[in-house]
Amino acid sequence: MVDALIETLANLPPQLAVFIISMVPIAELRVSIPVALGVYKLPIWEAVLFSVLGDILIALLIIRYIGxxxxxxxxxxxxxxxxxxxxxxxxxxRMDNKLDVWGPLALMLFVGVPLPVTGAWTGATASWLFKIPRKIAAVFISAGVLMAAFIVTLISLGVFSFF
Incomplete structure (x- = not known):
């Protein structure tokens, strides 16, 4: 899937390709940061910047228009x-009990832990389903995206190793 997406985006500037990858459900910045660093050889700051911007933009669009x-x-x-x-x-x-206990902070933690189906798409959808005010949801989801970007960047650079 990632290879097909990269081929489709091959004619675009790397920064735009990374931005678009970060907006794809399931992939999000969990894929865009490693692709930016490994495939496109972008500097860390560009990889993180364009990945975070794309992931936050799609979350804001979902919060506003999913209903x-x-x-x-x-x-x-x-x-x-x-x-x-x-x-x-x-x-x-995925969010029911967490929101009861933690409130909007659960959105940040849920989005911020870069595991499958725990990203901005699901967090933004949950914020709408649980009627969390848009501005509050946007702040906590954005904080979660920044947290996930930090973790994914460290993993991509080999700071954390699981194998």
Whole structure:
């Protein structure tokens, strides 16, 4: 998947390609930072900057538009109804108890730990589902994105080694 995405983005400037990769669900900056550093050989600051900007931008768009867009698409298509039902149920399962205990801080921690399906997409969706005010959600999700960028950058540079 990553190779196909890189090939598609090959004709773009590396910074724009990294920005776009960071906006892709599941990949987000967990993929864009290692690609920026390893494939494009960008300086650390550029890898982090364009990855963080893309991830925060997509989170802000989701926070703002997921409600009206999902309602409209669910009315138009059985496929989208199933897709959004699946996506929303997963977000609720992942965040339900955490938000009860930690409040919006749970969004930061959830987004900030760079594991599969714990990124800005799911955090932004959960913030809408749990009716967290947009500005509060944006602040805590952005902080989580910065935390994840720090962790992923350190791992990409070999500061942490798991194997």
């Amino acid at each position: 009206p867009l999902s309602q409209w698409l669910r009315q138009k298509s059985k496929f989208f109804k199933k897709l959004f039902d699946w996506w929303f149920s997963r977000a609720i399962k």
